[in-house]
Amino acid sequence: MHQVYFVREKKKIEVPEGTTILEAQRLAGLRPDAPCGGAGTCGKCQVMVDSQPVQACQTQIQENLLVDTTVSSSLEDAVILTDGFSRPVAFKPQIATHSIELKKTVPGDKRSDWERLLQALADAGAPATEHFLPDPDLSSSLYERCIQGKTWYITHTEKEILDISSEKKPFCLAAFDIGTTTLAGYLLDASCGQVLAVESRMNPQAQYGADVIMRSDYALSHGTEALSLCIRQELDEMLGCLCDRSDRKRADLLQVCVVGNTCMHHLFLGISPASLVHAPYTPAISQSMTLPATAYGLQIHPKGQLLLLPNIAGYVGADTSGCLLAVRPDQKEEITLLLDIGTNGEMILGNRNRLATCSTAAGPALEGAKIECGMRGTDGAVDHVYFENGTWHFTTINNQPAVGLCGSGLLDLTAQLLKQGFIDENGSLESGQETPKTFFLVPPEASGNGRGVYLTQKDIREVQLAKAAIAAGIRILMKTLSVTEKDISCLYIAGAFGNYMDPASAGAIGLIPQSLVDRICPIGNAAGEGAKIALLNAEEWKLADTLTRNVEFVELAALPEFQDRFVDELEFPPQG
Numbered sequence: 001m002h003q004v005y006f007v008r009e010k011k012k013i014e015v016p017e018g019t020t021i022l023e024a025q026r027l028a029g030l031r032p033d034a035p036c037g038g039a040g041t042c043g044k045c046q047v048m049v050d051s052q053p054v055q056a057c058q059t060q061i062q063e064n065l066l067v068d069t070t071v072s073s074s075l076e077d078a079v080i081l082t083d084g085f086s087r088p089v090a091f092k093p094q095i096a097t098h099s100i101e102l103k104k105t106v107p108g109d110k111r112s113d114w115e116r117l118l119q120a121l122a123d124a125g126a127p128a129t130e131h132f133l134p135d136p137d138l139s140s141s142l143y144e145r146c147i148q149g150k151t152w153y154i155t156h157t158e159k160e161i162l163d164i165s166s167e168k169k170p171f172c173l174a175a176f177d178i179g180t181t182t183l184a185g186y187l188l189d190a191s192c193g194q195v196l197a198v199e200s201r202m203n204p205q206a207q208y209g210a211d212v213i214m215r216s217d218y219a220l221s222h223g224t225e226a227l228s229l230c231i232r233q234e235l236d237e238m239l240g241c242l243c244d245r246s247d248r249k250r251a252d253l254l255q256v257c258v259v260g261n262t263c264m265h266h267l268f269l270g271i272s273p274a275s276l277v278h279a280p281y282t283p284a285i286s287q288s289m290t291l292p293a294t295a296y297g298l299q300i301h302p303k304g305q306l307l308l309l310p311n312i313a314g315y316v317g318a319d320t321s322g323c324l325l326a327v328r329p330d331q332k333e334e335i336t337l338l339l340d341i342g343t344n345g346e347m348i349l350g351n352r353n354r355l356a357t358c359s360t361a362a363g364p365a366l367e368g369a370k371i372e373c374g375m376r377g378t379d380g381a382v383d384h385v386y387f388e389n390g391t392w393h394f395t396t397i398n399n400q401p402a403v404g405l406c407g408s409g410l411l412d413l414t415a416q417l418l419k420q421g422f423i424d425e426n427g428s429l430e431s432g433q434e435t436p437k438t439f440f441l442v443p444p445e446a447s448g449n450g451r452g453v454y455l456t457q458k459d460i461r462e463v464q465l466a467k468a469a470i471a472a473g474i475r476i477l478m479k480t481l482s483v484t485e486k487d488i489s490c491l492y493i494a495g496a497f498g499n500y501m502d503p504a505s506a507g508a509i510g511l512i513p514q515s516l517v518d519r520i521c522p523i524g525n526a527a528g529e530g531a532k533i534a535l536l537n538a539e540e541w542k543l544a545d546t547l548t549r550n551v552e553f554v555e556l557a558a559l560p561e562f563q564d565r566f567v568d569e570l571e572f573p574p575q576g
Contacts, residue, residue, distance in 0.1 A: 035210030035369035178260030232297035322530025375404035401448025
């Protein structure tokens with residue numbers, strides 16, 4: 001056994017000899033960022049040992065160590081998008097409260113205390129009380145409550161009584177979007193639907209890999225426990241922060257609605273992702289579910305419920321269901337395209353007559369992974385680039401010295417290099433600088449990392465792979481529905497990348513059709529908005545299953561033409 005002391009965090013841990021520094025970081029609860037999952041290919045987990053930089057995932061501990069993590073990527077302080085487009089819905093949640101009087105039984109009345117409780121609820125206006133599930137724990141207390149002769153407040157759904165109290169409580173609800181990279185949480189007032197607080201964090205599962213394939217591989221090799229535990233703990237901590245910020249109690253939280261892609265959904269529940277990574281790539285569970293929240297590590301009301309929206313397909317998950325609820329393209333006469341750009345590029349095309357969806361493996365390049373100077377959207381990340389009067393200009397998050405490129409900056413830089421002729425249509429880079437296959441936007445001496453901020457030929461290939469996957473998916477959906485670009489009235493773009501990117505840059509590199517650039521409508525975290533809608537309106541929650549069943553799923557991997565289209569889309573469009 002050897003001791004490892006993490007200087008920056010002031011944490012000490014003892015680990016067996018041969019443990020990697022990355023594993024020690026995980027064991028110490030540091031949540032390192034490891035986009036390649038510890039394969040040693042990304043270089044983002046670099047730390048300092050004896051004043052020498054080493055890769056944490058590739059360095060085994062053979063003695064007591066002092067480790068400085070200052071130079072490594074972490075999951076802290078990222079700029080995370082929580083706002084999103086939503087449509088107004090009537091406030092008719094599943095949760096309702098009725099006040100009743102419980103009286104002592106009289107001779108000759110053979111009804112049980114439970115039956116008399118349900119009758120009192122029906123008399124108070126609660127519908128269909130005959131469908132309520134019997135509750136032994138609650139029934140045990142009814143005799144004493146009847147003797148007290150008080151007015152009682154009964155809080156219930158259409159099938160279950162959740163709480164009985166002598167005073168009306170300020171109950172609340174919570175919604176979460178579990179993204180592959182980020183988490184967004186919202187606390188809502190159960191009496192009116194008002195948003196009380198918002199909390200966002202990086203997904204701690206990133207320490208096991210940047211994308212769903214890496215995390216699935218880890219789960220298949222090591223089990224789901226580590227991945228499930230870290231995300232449940234993170235959501236539970238977020239619930240605590242949301243309640244503290246709103247001066248609410250955890251015990252007053254009655255429902256938590258969670259959305260996420262199919263892999264995030266499965267890993268949160270502790271379901272093996274085996275069916276997702278083996279053909280024909282189907283979910284283990286698709287339909288919506290209502291589960292006991294405490295069974296999944298969420299410390300809320302003892303009878304609090306965990307709600308999960310339905311998955312559509314193996315790689316079109318509950319987050320896309322949330323987007324559907326937020327936008328409701330099924331109600332529109334005009335044809336719209338909804339695109340969520342992330343490690344997976346999910347998209348839905350159509351209108352009230354027909355909707356089709358697919359998912360493309362865009363990979364994490366557009367979120368900074370697999371890019372040599374790529375990074376999350378944190379301080380010092382170059383977020384926008386433009387070329388004017390023969391000079392390169394850029395901005396960074398919080399105006400800090402440049403240390404890397406986040407997704408929007410990567411997109412801008414690629415587009416500008418293409419426009420200025422440094423990249424040709426095939427993606428070949430000739431920088432005109434000392435190293436022709438590397439373009440330095442920020443020289444080492446002017447950067448905040450001492451290495452400079454630059455783009456390599458390999459980085460451009462990663463951008464081509466990502467943009468080709470998304471562009472090909474769009475084209476295949478258009479062909480499936482016999483739709484042309486001119487037929488699409490609006491392009492809704494969901495997610496953080498879509499919110500911060502420059503649409504002109506997306507069109508310039510061919511990520512989206514050039515003709516749709518002027519029809520883009522960023523809708524932010526629409527998945528999270530959909531989760532809120534499911535809590536605010538019981539009919540919308542019920543509708544989600546029907547809505548997702550009626551969306552046609554196009555399995556791109558099964559279409560020979562997809563590969564041809566993908567290869568065609570690898571090229572950049574000609575620049576005017």
